[in-house]
Amino acid sequence: MSPKRPLILVTNDDGISSKGILSLYEAVKEFGDIVIIAPNSAQSGMGHAITINEPLRLHISNIFGDTPAYGCTGTPVDCVKIGVYEVLHCKPDLIVSGINHGTNISSNVLYSGTMSAAVEGAMEGIPSVGFSLCNFDSDADFTASKVVVKNVVEHILKNGIMDRTCLNVNIPNVPIGELKGIKICRQAHAFWEDRFDKREDQFGKPYYWLTGEFLGQDKLEDTDLFWIEKGHPTIVPTQFDMTAYKAIKELENWNL
Amino acid sequence: MSPKRPLILVTNDDGISSKGILSLYEAVKEFGDIVIIAPNSAQSGMGHAITINEPLRLHISNIFGDTPAYGCTGTPVDCVKIGVYEVLHCKPDLIVSGINHGTNISSNVLYSGTMSAAVEGAMEGIPSVGFSLCNFDSDADFTASKVVVKNVVEHILKNGIMDRTCLNVNIPNVPIGELKGIKICRQAHAFWEDRFDKREDQFGKPYYWLTGEFLGQDKLEDTDLFWIEKGHPTIVPTQFDMTAYKAIKELENWNL
Numbered sequence: 269m270s271p272k273r274p275l276i277l278v279t280n281d282d283g284i285s286s287k288g289i290l291s292l293y294e295a296v297k298e299f300g301d302i303v304i305i306a307p308n309s310a311q312s313g314m315g316h317a318i319t320i321n322e323p324l325r326l327h328i329s330n331i332f333g334d335t336p337a338y339g340c341t342g343t344p345v346d347c348v349k350i351g352v353y354e355v356l357h358c359k360p361d362l363i364v365s366g367i368n369h370g371t372n373i374s375s376n377v378l379y380s381g382t383m384s385a386a387v388e389g390a391m392e393g394i395p396s397v398g399f400s401l402c403n404f405d406s407d408a409d410f411t412a413s414k415v416v417v418k419n420v421v422e423h424i425l426k427n428g429i430m431d432r433t434c435l436n437v438n439i440p441n442v443p444i445g446e447l448k449g450i451k452i453c454r455q456a457h458a459f460w461e462d463r464f465d466k467r468e469d470q471f472g473k474p475y476y477w478l479t480g481e482f483l484g485q486d487k488l489e490d491t492d493l494f495w496i497e498k499g500h501p502t503i504v505p506t507q508f509d510m511t512a513y514k515a516i517k518e519l520e521n522w523n524l
Numbered sequence: 525m526s527p528k529r530p531l532i533l534v535t536n537d538d539g540i541s542s543k544g545i546l547s548l549y550e551a552v553k554e555f556g557d558i559v560i561i562a563p564n565s566a567q568s569g570m571g572h573a574i575t576i577n578e579p580l581r582l583h584i585s586n587i588f589g590d591t592p593a594y595g596c597t598g599t600p601v602d603c604v605k606i607g608v609y610e611v612l613h614c615k616p617d618l619i620v621s622g623i624n625h626g627t628n629i630s631s632n633v634l635y636s637g638t639m640s641a642a643v644e645g646a647m648e649g650i651p652s653v654g655f656s657l658c659n660f661d662s663d664a665d666f667t668a669s670k671v672v673v674k675n676v677v678e679h680i681l682k683n684g685i686m687d688r689t690c691l692n693v694n695i696p697n698v699p700i701g702e703l704k705g706i707k708i709c710r711q712a713h714a715f716w717e718d719r720f721d722k723r724e725d726q727f728g729k730p731y732y733w734l735t736g737e738f739l740g741q742d743k744l745e746d747t748d749l750f751w752i753e754k755g756h757p758t759i760v761p762t763q764f765d766m767t768a769y770k771a772i773k774e775l776e777n778w779n780l
Contacts, residue, residue, distance in 0.1 A: 316571030316634045323723070323731035345571075350732060354720045375647060377766055378572045391631060391715045423778050432713070433768040450780040454767040457688070459647045464610045467579070475579035476606060503780070505771035510633055511710040512689040515761035522679050524706040524759070
């Protein structure tokens with residue numbers, strides 16, 4: 269008897285009709301039975317948001333031929349939750365999220381819907397990984413990314429992932445011939461120096477677009493920021509215990 | 525010359541007209557000059573979401589009398605960003621978020637808009653703290669909570685908070701006379717066993733409400749879950765480096 273094929277849930281945050289999720293599907297379909305559950309529309313920057321004040325809807329999608337696929341009105345984390353508990357009625361062997369149109373290195377992991385879907389998977393005890401290409405173009409070239417996806421997924425299915433951990437994979441925007449070796453990294457410390465573009469609507473009332481500059485001064489050799497800028501794909505193992513353990517002793521000295 | 529009063533930004537995720545933010549304002553106003561920037565409507569469960577595909581609006585609010593107050597169309601994290609960069613044009617001395625109508629212990633920190641506002645503050649290098657009362661009632665009694673807020677804020681203004689760290693304060697739903705000592709904790713490992721309540725709309729089409737049960741089996745004596753159930757307020761120092769450091773070595777052995 270041949271072993272059961274792995275069940276793989278595919279999701280993303282750019283929406284079910286993006287090129288990135290199609291590329292991810294194409295890269296992973298050889299590894300198992302695929303079910304796709306992804307947001308109907310772009311959910312970039314949704315972080316770990318869930319929908320609790322509105323109901324969710326699921327729509328069957330025919331984009332992926334015979335492969336079961338559902339568009340969801342919710343966020344990426346909603347897609348994981350409704351996928352596991354209402355569509356699959358079981359925990360899949362793997363959740364893959366992406367391929368994101370745009371980088372999710374450093375502290376962007378907190379804003380990223382792509383990575384929040386993977387983190388939610390880890391919270392559920394499911395091996396999960398998010399992939400992001402450092403190119404925001406909706407028609408970006410995912411050829412090199414697919415090679416990285418296949419490599420990483422093959423290793424996850426063989427080795428598993430440590431408990432309560434998922435993987436944050438970022439891929440530089442290079443042609444396949446220039447792909448360098450994957451680096452295991454920590455999340456660089458960086459943040460957004462925000463700016464708001466203030467405009468006036470047709471009634472003269474102000475509105476604001478969030479913009480800004482990503483400032484990463486932490487470019488030590490063990491960071492994702494260092495290696496992605498050198499053209500290497502990076503993996504940051506990512507967990508969801510946000511406790512600042514080093515601060516516990518200091519707070520105890522406050523004698524609150 | 526008397527020292528300059530601290531500038532304190534007040535925000536929340538339940539919306540600018542909730543009882544929780546009014547209670548927070550009442551508790552902190554003695555400590556400094558207050559500016560309130562909070563979502564117009566409930567943003568519970570928004571996590572670290574930011575608004576990038578739509579513009580934001582700010583509206584002057586008169587709810588707090590002479591104290592400058594703005595309602596924002598965005599998320600709690602948007603409120604911090606637009607507050608710092610467009611309203612204050614400087615970093616305040618303290619950001620306080622809440623008081624949330626409902627608990628934010630354990631891994632709920634990831635879903636929480638209240639705490640994401642505080643985490644965003646920490647990312648900006650601003651001392652920040654989120655407060656949550658373990659009572660979801662919109663007319664909850666915040667009398668005991670205000671005592672905890674005053675105690676914690678007084679200590680933060682005296683001691684500062686460690687770099688890249690904010691505080692997650694949860695307060696049990698008890699009368700003021702039954703308030704016990706504050707415990708410094710780590711985030712308990714717990715997760716939601718989700719369930720979707722499937723219903724049919726007037727056209728016979730299905731829709732889904734997210735519900736479920738919070739499962740916390742990690743109730744060791746150093747966790748927030750342990751102490752909140754014993755009726756103690758808890759503080760978890762919270763940071764935003766999500767790297768799973770222990771997994772780095774194992775991943776390096778994969779030879780990707």
